[in-house]
Amino acid sequence: MSLLEQQNLAKSLGISLTKEKPKKEEHVLPPLPNANKYEKIRVRFAPNPDFAIHLGNARAAILNDEYAKIYHGIFILRFEDTSPSVKPPMLEAYDAIREDLKWLGVNWHEEYIQSERLPIYYDYAEKLLEIGGAYICTCPPEEFRKLVNSSKPCPCRDLPIEKQLKRWEGMMDGSIKKGGAVMRIKTDLNHPNPAIREWPAMRIDTKPHPLQGQKYRVWPLYNFACGIDDHLMGITHILRGKEHEVNTQRQIYLYKYFKWEYPEVIHYGRLKIEGTILSKSKMRQGIEMGLFKDWEDPRLGTIAALRRRGFLPETIRRLILEVGVKPSEATISWDNIEAINRKLLDPITKRFVFIPNPIKLEIQGLTKEFEARIPLHPDRPELGNVTYKVGPSNNTIFVPLRDISGIKVGTIFRLMNLFNVELLSPSICVYIGESIEEIRRINAPIIQWLPYGIELSIVMHDGSTIDGIVDRNILNENLPNVFQFYRFGFVKIYKEDGKIKGYYTHD
RNA sequence: GCUCCGGUCGUAUAGUCCGGUCAAGUAUACUGGCCUUUCGAGCCAGUGACCCGGGUUCAAAUCCCGGCCGGAGCACCA
Numbered sequence: 338m339s340l341l342e343q344q345n346l347a348k349s350l351g352i353s354l355t356k357e358k359p360k361k362e363e364h365v366l367p368p369l370p371n372a373n374k375y376e377k378i379r380v381r382f383a384p385n386p387d388f389a390i391h392l393g394n395a396r397a398a399i400l401n402d403e404y405a406k407i408y409h410g411i412f413i414l415r416f417e418d419t420s421p422s423v424k425p426p427m428l429e430a431y432d433a434i435r436e437d438l439k440w441l442g443v444n445w446h447e448e449y450i451q452s453e454r455l456p457i458y459y460d461y462a463e464k465l466l467e468i469g470g471a472y473i474c475t476c477p478p479e480e481f482r483k484l485v486n487s488s489k490p491c492p493c494r495d496l497p498i499e500k501q502l503k504r505w506e507g508m509m510d511g512s513i514k515k516g517g518a519v520m521r522i523k524t525d526l527n528h529p530n531p532a533i534r535e536w537p538a539m540r541i542d543t544k545p546h547p548l549q550g551q552k553y554r555v556w557p558l559y560n561f562a563c564g565i566d567d568h569l570m571g572i573t574h575i576l577r578g579k580e581h582e583v584n585t586q587r588q589i590y591l592y593k594y595f596k597w598e599y600p601e602v603i604h605y606g607r608l609k610i611e612g613t614i615l616s617k618s619k620m621r622q623g624i625e626m627g628l629f630k631d632w633e634d635p636r637l638g639t640i641a642a643l644r645r646r647g648f649l650p651e652t653i654r655r656l657i658l659e660v661g662v663k664p665s666e667a668t669i670s671w672d673n674i675e676a677i678n679r680k681l682l683d684p685i686t687k688r689f690v691f692i693p694n695p696i697k698l699e700i701q702g703l704t705k706e707f708e709a710r711i712p713l714h715p716d717r718p719e720l721g722n723v724t725y726k727v728g729p730s731n732n733t734i735f736v737p738l739r740d741i742s743g744i745k746v747g748t749i750f751r752l753m754n755l756f757n758v759e760l761l762s763p764s765i766c767v768y769i770g771e772s773i774e775e776i777r778r779i780n781a782p783i784i785q786w787l788p789y790g791i792e793l794s795i796v797m798h799d800g801s802t803i804d805g806i807v808d809r810n811i812l813n814e815n816l817p818n819v820f821q822f823y824r825f826g827f828v829k830i831y832k833e834d835g836k837i838k839g840y841y842t843h844d
Numbered sequence: 845g846c847u848c849c850g851g852u853c854g855u856a857u858a859g860u861c862c863g864g865u866c867a868a869g870u871a872u873a874c875u876g877g878c879c880u881u882u883c884g885a886g887c888c889a890g891u892g893a894c895c896c897g898g899g900u901u902c903a904a905a906u907c908c909c910g911g912c913c914g915g916a917g918c919a920c921c922a
Contacts, residue, residue: 364857364858364871383922384922385921385922387921387922417922418922419921419922420921420922422921423919423920423921423922424921424922474920478919478920486846486918515920516920518920519920520920521920528847529846529847529848530846530847530848530917530918531846531847531918532846532847532848532917532918532919533847533918537919537920539920540920541920542920556920558919558920558921558922559921559922560922562922563922578916579848579849579850579915579916579917580916580917580922581916581917581922582848582849582916582917583847583848583916583917583918584917584922586848604849606849606850606915606916607915607916611855617922656856659856659857659871660856660857661856661857663850663857664849664850665849665850665851665914665915666850666851666914666915666916667855667856667857668855668856669855669856670854670855670856670872670873672854672855672856672872672873673855673856673871673872673873675872676871676872676873677871677872679884679885680885682884683884683885683886684885686884688882688884690882711881712881715880715881715882715884715885716880716885716886751881753881753882754881755881773881776881777880777881782883783881783882783883784882785882821882821884821885822882823882823883823884824882824883824884825882825883826883826884827884844883844884
């Protein structure tokens, strides 16, 4: 049925086709709890600069950014780099993260680096020791665990405050060696969850820090630094992954001692992408083992890799908003990400012809010159065309090996935007006419071709490459940029050392 | 093992708090058709889900209980 026929049928049935369709679901975030309780909403994104951020991290950044924008609040970027030896920060990661955030359209109003704030944590640690909210524990970890698992206090817990402060001094001045002592927060020894009992807040770490060198030997642990900072920075709402649920409970003890009010917390479930690694440590490991080139490797789920492959920041934001803040786990499929990106890319990308694995094809039977006009965008004629001439004296073109090898000798096919030919041998065809209707009627293939072009190597998702030739007019475009290659897919093109290089986006 | 948290089409999500308008909406994927000198986009149609079992109720995706399944945490990591 033609469109007109469909419309007529619809009319006769009393159905209106032009009636506005249900509006596309704009994914809107649920309101923040008790938002009106606070004068100014303050949220934070607190990455560990031990690697580039990936989609899972970006989720936290975008969610917080969205809320900051909705409520005209303040977004704080806080680098949590207080573990010199277990999660050693990478110097390049600080700027890489800033760059990724900017690219994602995340604006931050304040920025802090925890490793620059150690005196603050020391100050609160001492206060806590003075009011008896914490103690310095010198028990071997094994023994301590045994005690705490059976809800018993360790011998250090009830030592007098003077003794605690003395030990603290020992941690600070070096008379207690690494591993010799740790500051613990006094909690409820009978708390049903042993993981919450008597959690550690400060430990000795002597490994040089990329920003601080060996200036400090006592470092706060996550819950202490994070808990103190969230209060000091006036955070009103914390959005964090489910893996932090017990940390939230742990930190509440801290807030009770200092008589602070704990921020509102929203825990969301983990984010996975089918078939893609989203773990910083695994990605790091893979790079060390030589499996991946760097953190921009197309096989990884880092923001840098997605950017290099041609995903748009808007795609990532839409995806994150679609997934929302549910506490259940979500496994995102590439289909969905690509569909969002394709929809955004389609109207704005120019089309070019690319011939993967080009093979020469001679055209016989030409008596005049033909000019092919290939539009830069089929739906936007105002963008113009590129033109190629084919005639008796220039009758050799390149076609994709894959397409031509699928065509049997003696069958008819069409050279896109040019004319129809019949294959005489794997490398020779003959002109037989111009009718596109004829091709449609017999459902013959239409393949792209090029009389000449420039070499281009495209890196695919699995790290492999496809070589071919591309329309040289692409050199007149601003690079890097994403294009759609006819019958091939979207590709992001870069200029590297005078040559162009491509990264496959998706089909 | 212990402590938490979850389970709606293949995937993601709406609905769950405040039971009825949900014989469950949307996107994507898939199938068919239309359009089109791209195997892209667009348009039309179709297939497809409330984990299971009890209970409460006139009425349950929504409330209660049990089971099953899944996830997270149980670091001197973040």
